[in-house]
Amino acid sequence: MEGNSESIRRGWVMEHRRKEAKKLATEIFDTIMDAEERAGVAAERASKKRKEIERDIRNEHDAENRRLKERLRFSVAELNSEKELEAYRDFVKRHEPCRMGLRINGGKIPYVMQYGTGIGIATTVVCQVCGAKEDITDSSVW
Numbered sequence: 001m002e003g004n005s006e007s008i009r010r011g012w013v014m015e016h017r018r019k020e021a022k023k024l025a026t027e028i029f030d031t032i033m034d035a036e037e038r039a040g041v042a043a044e045r046a047s048k049k050r051k052e053i054e055r056d057i058r059n060e061h062d063a064e065n066r067r068l069k070e071r072l073r074f075s076v077a078e079l080n081s082e083k084e085l086e087a088y089r090d091f092v093k094r095h096e097p098c099r100m101g102l103r104i105n106g107g108k109i110p111y112v113m114q115y116g117t118g119i120g121i122a123t124t125v126v127c128q129v130c131g132a133k134e135d136i137t138d139s140s141v142w
């Protein structure tokens with residue numbers, strides 16, 4: 001009789017432990033699933049945020065280009081960059097004597113010639129007085 005109740009008690013303890021282990025395993029599983037779900041949501045949010053930042057950078061870049069083009073248009077012609085504007089100004093300065101010789105105020109001397117090349121706009125500046133031509137194309141912005 002003693003031995004029998006002992007084995008029943010041991011069986012009950014084993015069953016209790018099995019149930020506890022199962023409960024623990026379920027909790028661990030749920031925790032992992034929860035963590036994976038949260039990680040997924042976080043990754044999605046991070047990806048969305050990254051796209052927003054990339055879009056902002058693109059917009060800012062486009063706006064900057066528009067501002068630069070606007071400024072260049074009012075400066076001389078539709079020059080491709082600040083570098084071309086610099087080269088143009090340098091050419092104008094060097095051909096100032098030609099202009100002085102003609103006694104012309106204002107006008108387009110030297111003037112800018114531009115043509116499309118398929119990959120960008122090539123820019124040549126020409127002095128109408130002495131005939132000098134200079135390619136000031138800044139192809140780095142193409």
Ligand SMILES: [Zn+2]
Nearest residue numbers: 095098127130
């Ligand atoms: Zn000249």
